[in-house]
Amino acid sequence: xxxxxxxxxxxxxxxxxxxxxxxxxxxxxxxxxxxxxxxxxxxxxxxxxxxxxxxxxxxxxxxxxxxxxxxxxxxxxxxxxxxxxxxxxxxxxxxxxxxxxxxxxxxxxxxxxxxxxxxxxxxxxxxxxxxxxxxxxxxxxxxxxxxxxxxxxxxxxxxxxxxxxxxxxxxxxxxxxxxxxxxxxxxxxxxxxxxxxxxxxxxxxxxxxxxxxxxxxxxxxxxxxxxxxxxxxxxx
Numbered sequence: 001x002x003x004x005x006x007x008x009x010x011x012x013x014x015x016x017x018x019x020x021x022x023x024x025x026x027x028x029x030x031x032x033x034x035x036x037x038x039x040x041x042x043x044x045x046x047x048x049x050x051x052x053x054x055x056x057x058x059x060x061x062x063x064x065x066x067x068x069x070x071x072x073x074x075x076x077x078x079x080x081x082x083x084x085x086x087x088x089x090x091x092x093x094x095x096x097x098x099x100x101x102x103x104x105x106x107x108x109x110x111x112x113x114x115x116x117x118x119x120x121x122x123x124x125x126x127x128x129x130x131x132x133x134x135x136x137x138x139x140x141x142x143x144x145x146x147x148x149x150x151x152x153x154x155x156x157x158x159x160x161x162x163x164x165x166x167x168x169x170x171x172x173x174x175x176x177x178x179x180x181x182x183x184x185x186x187x188x189x190x191x192x193x194x195x196x197x198x199x200x201x202x203x204x205x206x207x208x209x210x211x212x213x214x215x216x217x218x219x220x221x222x223x224x225x226x227x228x229x230x231x232x233x234x235x236x
Contacts, residue, residue: 001046001116005029006036006062007078008054012103016049019105025112033057034179034198037067037210041200045073047115052079052090056179063093066164067210074115078103137162138222138229142187144168146197148180158184162226163219165210166197174199174207182209186225193218
C-alpha cells in the first residue's frame with residue numbers, strides 16, 4: 001500500500017515511515033496538511049495516517065476539505081489528545097479509524113491490514129472510472145485577487161473554476177503551499193465570491209488552488225455557471 005504520513009513531529013514521522021516500509025508498504029512523510037494536499041495531486045495513495053494537531057491547517061480542517069472527501073482515500077486520524085469527543089468528531093468527518101499517541105505499531109498494522117483490500121478495490125474502481133474533472137469546471141477569463149494572511153495581495157485572471165477549486169494566473173510567483181482568500185465575481189451580476197484557497201501546484205497554464213469551505217450559496221452560483229458554460233460549449 002502507498003501510505004501518506006502527515007506528522008509534524010519529525011522523529012515520529014521517521015519511526016512511522018520505517019515501520020511501514022518494514023511491513024512492505026511504500027511510505028511518504030509530510031509535516032503539514034498543506035503539503036498533504038499537494039501530495040494528493042501528485043501521488044496515488046491508498047491510505048493516509050493523519051495527525052489531528054498540525055501547524056497551520058489542522059487535521060480536522062483537512063478532513064473537511066472537498067478534494068479530500070471526493071478522493072475517498074481511507075484516513076486514520078492520530079492524536080495526542082485522546083478523548084471520546086475528539087475520536088467521534090474525526091469519525092463523523094470521515095476518518096476510517098482513530099488512534100491515540102503514542103501510536104501502537106501492532107494496532108496500526110492491524111488497521112492497515114483491514115484497509116488493504118478496500119484500497120485494492122478502490123484502485124480497481126479508479127482504473128475503470130473516466131476523468132470527469134473537465135466536465136465539472138467552467139473555463140472563463142475574469143479578474144481575480146488573492147489576499148494572503150500576511151496582508152500581501154495579488155491580482156490576476158481566473159481561467160478555470162469548479163466547486164473544489166480554481167486555476168488562475170496571478171501577477172507574482174507564489175510560495176509553495178500559499179494560503180489566502182481568493183476574491184472574484186462570476187459573470188452573474190452577483191456579489192463577489194470570497195473563499196479561502198490553498199495553492200496546490202503551478203502548471204504551465206496557471207496556478208491551481210483548492211477551496212476550503214466554499215459557501216453553499218456560492219457553490220450554487222458556481223454550479224449554475226458550470227451548467228451554462230457546458231451548454232454553450234455543446235451549442236458551438
